[in-house]
Amino acid sequence: MDRPHSSPKRLATSIASVWLATWLAGWVSSWGAPQDQPPRPGQFRGVWKGQTGADYVRNGPGEVPNEIQDICIHVQGLPVNRVITRLEIRGFGGDLWVFGGPESDWKVKIVRARHATTAELYFEPLRVETGREFTLDFQFDDGQTARLIVRGGKADPNLRVPGKELVARWVGTVDLDRAGAWYGVGPDGLLDAAIDLERLSALRAVRALRLERATSSPSKTTTPSWAFGVGPDLHDCWHADFQVGTDPTTGRFLFQPDAVLADQPLILTVSYTDGSRQVVRLQGGPCRIDAPAAPPTPPVVSAWDTQPRWLEPGPDGRCRVEVPNWPTPTPEMVVLTDGLKGSWVWKRSPQPSMTRRWMHADSESLPLDVHIHGSKAVLAFTPLRDECDANMTLRAVERSGASRVVFFDGGRCDPRAVGTRPASSRTTARPGDDLARLAARFGVIELAPGIYRLNAPLTLEKPVHIKGPADAILLFRQPPHSEPWTAAIRLHAGQTTLEGFTVRFDGPIRWNTAVPYGPAVVGSVDGTVPHHETYELHNLVFRRLTLTIPPPANPDAWTEAPNLMRLISARDGVIEANTLRGGPVVFSGGPWIITDNDFQGTPGQTFSTAVFSGKHVHDLVLARNRAVRAPGSGPVWRFLVLTQTGVRNRIEGNIVRGVRASADDPIPHPNAPEVILTESYRIHFEGKPRGWSRDGRLILLPDTPGGPPRTGSVVAILAGQQAGRWTRVAQVLDPTTILLAEPLGPVQEPILVTTGFVDTTIERNEVDSTGGWLSTNLVLAGNHFGLKVRDNRLVGGRESLFLTAYPTESPGPWGWTHAPVFDALVEGNQLEKALEGAVISVKQDANIRAAKGRVYLTATLKGNRITPPVVLPPGGERVGLTLGDPGSRDPNETRITLDESVLGPVIRSGSSGSPFSETQLRIHAASINGRISTRQRLRWVDAVGSATQVRRHAEDENATRKR
Structure with missing residues (x-):
């Protein structure tokens, strides 16, 4: 804000009394001295200066420069000793900029020297200006107001300040294939041409780029434009690609030319997510047309002359496979996959001397144990699912990088049998007993009827089976000064069963809302536990429980219900025949059996986004559950949400009533208008692969911009007579080499690689x-x-x-x-x-x-x-x-x-x-x-x-x- 110098006013008189001087001073203050009078017509005026290179403000919160040249209006005739406390600039037909207003207003910057009667007003254009009028309404610190009408001129909302103009440099043909001579995304098997960009905006993200000829041809079919990104003006453009440099103000635009573009004038437009644009003109240069990309060096893969035999699981529940004809020398790496979800890896050395390109396994691979006995080996691994229906793939990678591969049928296994079982020792608990202490000593605890009062979370560190009748009630009450809770019952061990009893709360709970996936009545090990990533919680069983969340802390405000169960760190389990009243049951992995549960809604003044919510779930049976909101329940918008990926999930025989979004809900739904929802919006690759094996089972990709696929990912054909045909990935040999579960090619059409349901x-x-x-x-x-x-x-x-x-x-x-x-x-x-x-x-x-x-x-x-x-x-x-x-x-x-x-x-x-x-x-x-x-x-x-x-x-x- 400008602040002119303020000096006392003096009244010279030799006969005035003190009273008269005071009265006159008040009179002068009230009416103003000549230099403080409001601007007079003729003296007070504004002049449009346009965009002069300055950048003070943006159209958004805060007085922040943003590389766009501001409009300048020069104002003269301002009162010397008056401060401008508010200024509104209105464009004819719309748009408003404010000085001295709320933080959210589009801003005006006032540049004014002390005592000056002139000032420069700066504001950022919202549209292309061609000469409309602007109304300037001033308010001064004495309450006086004034208005100016200024005739505008030209201004461009995309004009950058000097030194920030986009620079484009023709590179020509490069050894990359990211774009295609088609409307679909992805490579086409031909080398791309490139244009290097400098001085991209560092303050905003690129939304789209479009390259076009400056002079159009009479035939549009022979003069395509090229575009990266999305937008209504890009539908008829060939697909291009954009790679951001290590410096985010630089990048490379890749496209597939339709003809030699040497000496042709081109226009490149960069569009940003805030709606602004940068435009640069350049001359085309030499490039190669229809130059095929060099085929990649394929891996050496041969059939492994062996017949693996599935053995009975070990006493620890782990699967075992016997492999005769074990290679000599011992492989550097062995990878086992089930073609659906599971991947297990063994490495001979943490730092092998072989080429690292072939030392690839899924990022979520589990350990594989290899026990060599002469000419055969026994593999042992923790199962993720029953592999009776799986087609297993075993690969041994030699020091040279060559692989041997064999396919064989999976066998019976039970992931819920993995881990240490509860001890056989038993005891009966009664109200007043320390349940945590008993759980540390005994494997089975039977609860006698009554109320078990707990003033701290019940943490179960060892496998245990706690069971009781419905009138055995665990009643939690949180002391006033205790730390916020992540869960009322905390499970730190697998093979734990909770059965039959009731969980309630005596008053509100202060929850730790920072815990991943939110607090819960029952929660598996979370991020607040040291080394929690090493925990493997198998076979968590919840049967015939009655769970109710605590009442909200503020009964007059709507509060999101905490989770009833948060089981993200658990691998598998059973949730059966429970009575549920509260927030979601959140889980991941599998197999999960979730059956015959009765969800009755949420307590009053609470709401829930879902009943069941799963992420990366496989082998789920969610059946015969009933979700009917009881009278007085708060809103519940979804019954089931499954996100990202899923394998062989079954949703059967459930009854859902009153779980929905309605206009009469007391609060609007938070983007949750689906009763049952699956969503998966990511892919690994789309376009033409670099090569196929002759048998159509091995694919070589140029790259995987969405990250490498994994076991169980899907490869699908997108065009031609076989469009829609798909198969799964048996194993990923390296980030761009895929072994399929069954032959799919070779085909010349584009394919898509993704992981979903x-x-x-x-x-x-x-x-x-x-x-x-x-x-x-x-x-x-x-x-x-x-x-x-x-x-x-x-x-x-x-x-x-x-x-x-x-x-x-x-x-x-x-x-x-x-x-x-x-x-x-x-x-x-x-x-x-x-x-x-x-x-x-x-x-x-x-x-x-x-x-x-x-x-x-x-x-x-x-x-x-x-x-x-x-x-x-x-x-x-x-x-x-x-x-x-x-x-x-x-x-x-x-x-x-x-x-x-x-x-x-x-x-x-x-x-x-x-x-x-x-x-x-x-x-x-x-x-x-x-x-x-x-x-x-x-x-x-x-x-x-x-x-x-x-x-x-x-x-x-x-x-x-x-x-």
């Missing part, structure tokens, strides 16, 4: 979201392979089913490509009364890259019954099923096999006879039974029980809506 089954569930028009009953978003959705009854909600190939979040910017859905089966479901029916599509909008020519979703629909909503949705249409997305630029990206019974018998409204009064199949853009369909409707018009007939309405959707 494989062989998920969702069947015989009943989800009723009646009244929850903000919810979708079943959302399956991205990275599903072999999905089965069968015989479910989904009632109400906004959509009954939303199955979609979803935009990716990594690698690249959000929406760079799609996480696909292949081989989905939707069969025999009853989809009732959802406001917008069911939707199956490849999600598209203006900010998602449209990869024309590639397939991202294949699904079969048969035998489903879809009935319309009772409430007529906006627009007057009762749409039972929507296929494809209205923003699609390629109908073939969604391939549907559809039988005529997909909607089942029609239920007429029986009132108006309007074409919108019947359940409809709406097709935005899709391939249906091998035929391209766009902007069409199929209408089932027969009465219940008669043969289904189809009438096709080929009118454009927009025209239909106007009717």
